[in-house]
Amino acid sequence: MPDSPPTALDPAPTAVGAPPGTAARVGLLLTLVLGSLSALAPLSMDMYLPSLPTITTGLHTRDALVQLTLTACLVGLALGQLVAGPLSDALGRRRPLLVGLGLYVAATALCALAPDVRVLIVCRVVQGLSGAAGIVISRAVVRDLFDGLAAARFAATLMLVSGSAPLLAPILGGQVLRFTSWRGVFGVLAVVGAVIFVTAVVLVRETLPRERRRAGGLPDTVRTVRELLADRLFSAYLLTVSCGFGALFAFIAGSPYVVQEVFHGSAQRYSLIFALVELGLVGLSQVTGRLLLGRFPSHAIQLVGVLVLAGSGAALVLMCTVWHAGLAPITAGLFAMAAGLGIAAPPSSALALQRAPHAAGTASALLGTCQFLTGAVAPALVGLGGHASALPMAAVILGAGLAALLCFTALARPWASAPDPLRA
Numbered sequence: 116m117p118d119s120p121p122t123a124l125d126p127a128p129t130a131v132g133a134p135p136g137t138a139a140r141v142g143l144l145l146t147l148v149l150g151s152l153s154a155l156a157p158l159s160m161d162m163y164l165p166s167l168p169t170i171t172t173g174l175h176t177r178d179a180l181v182q183l184t185l186t187a188c189l190v191g192l193a194l195g196q197l198v199a200g201p202l203s204d205a206l207g208r209r210r211p212l213l214v215g216l217g218l219y220v221a222a223t224a225l226c227a228l229a230p231d232v233r234v235l236i237v238c239r240v241v242q243g244l245s246g247a248a249g250i251v252i253s254r255a256v257v258r259d260l261f262d263g264l265a266a267a268r269f270a271a272t273l274m275l276v277s278g279s280a281p282l283l284a285p286i287l288g289g290q291v292l293r294f295t296s297w298r299g300v301f302g303v304l305a306v307v308g309a310v311i312f313v314t315a316v317v318l319v320r321e322t323l324p325r326e327r328r329r330a331g332g333l334p335d336t337v338r339t340v341r342e343l344l345a346d347r348l349f350s351a352y353l354l355t356v357s358c359g360f361g362a363l364f365a366f367i368a369g370s371p372y373v374v375q376e377v378f379h380g381s382a383q384r385y386s387l388i389f390a391l392v393e394l395g396l397v398g399l400s401q402v403t404g405r406l407l408l409g410r411f412p413s414h415a416i417q418l419v420g421v422l423v424l425a426g427s428g429a430a431l432v433l434m435c436t437v438w439h440a441g442l443a444p445i446t447a448g449l450f451a452m453a454a455g456l457g458i459a460a461p462p463s464s465a466l467a468l469q470r471a472p473h474a475a476g477t478a479s480a481l482l483g484t485c486q487f488l489t490g491a492v493a494p495a496l497v498g499l500g501g502h503a504s505a506l507p508m509a510a511v512i513l514g515a516g517l518a519a520l521l522c523f524t525a526l527a528r529p530w531a532s533a534p535d536p537l538r539a
Contacts, residue, residue: 150276152249162284165382166297176232191243193487199248200480201336215248216312227301258475259322267465271404285386351526352467358519361489362512368494369508395450399457413462413537414529420459427451428513435506
């Protein structure tokens with residue numbers, strides 16, 4: 116045991132929490148399980164998106180209240196990660212993960228039975244709180260097993276798996292609506308959660324040895340969070356990727372109404388457009404992780420990503436105010452927005468976790484919490500603008516893109532020369 120406990124920013128060995136060569140031995144099944152765990156959030160949000168208008172009519176309520184079901188889940192996901200992340204640093208990864216998954220299945224089943232929108236909102240908060248364990252702990256497991264460029268590339272691989280969820284979830288949700296109501300969508304989600312739970316019980320083993328666990332407790336968590344936020348580069352990466360996800364959640368919240376009410380498209384057409392936009396996120400994240408990282412400076416890659424993100428937001432606002440564009444050009448602008456996030460997110464997340472080898476759970480929790488808090492604000496802002504046009508969605512995307520660009524250039528200072536831990 117060391118004379119003093121490690122701080123969150125101590126350097127890491129080559130393979131964190133595992134002997135050399137662990138990366139090569141991680142099997143396909145475990146990769147799929149970790150990807151499925153990180154996919155719980157997009158599954159919980161995206162699969163029921165085509166049913167938002169039908170929930171409004173089915174529960175005899177207002178659009179704004181139904182959109183709060185999305186915000187409620189995002190708030191739960193944000194706060195739940197602050198609990199699950201530090202717990203996994205103190206107790207290990209496996210136990211908090213399995214408890215969270217079990218509660219997620221129960222909460223999702225209760226969503227399907229909700230008698231009114233207020234009960235649904237409460238159930239969505241609980242669903243988010245419990246589902247957060249899968250998201251934060253899957254990232255922490257990656258940090259336990261990998262370091263540097265290997266961690267960034269494996270994270271991109273996980274994004275390929277988890278990114279299939281937002282590609283397929285709206286399509287699946289739209290098809291489920293052909294045969295049942297929005298309650299059936301939540302029923303399918305409960306079954307999916309149960310399958311992931313059983314698979315995790317069988318395949319996920321403990322990756323954080325007892326000697327690497329932190330003392331736990333609120334004082335230790337507060338001290339670790341303070342250390343991380345005081346690190347300028349960690350905060351830069353944290354805020355950059357969080358603002359980027361704010362733009363994505365503005366699209367998630369606004370697009371069902373833009374496609375189905377402004378442009379009078381069907382739920383199935385909306386699901387296809389949603390999948391196309393998400394393909395920009397998943398596809399560019401793979402290009403970044405497999406082809407760009409390690410060959411080009413990571414800060415340059417991030418800068419290109421946030422510039423594309425902000426530029427697409429500006430183009431969308433112009434389409435809505437000056438050009439009065441149709442659905443096809445707006446879809447192209449949304450694809451560019453997702454592509455910019457796909458370029459910026461992998462290096463931002465990997466570099467942030469690289470700064471916290473001995474507090475991967477807490478660092479992962481901060482990443483997830485900030486992303487989902489900005490995601491919780493974005494739908495509320497889009498909702499305030501109403502659903503008469505695509506402008507509220509476009510304006511929030513532009514604001515989030517500009518915020519990401521400002522945070523990155525002001526805090527990360529990409530022009531400054533420094534060792535790049537993601538270079539091969």
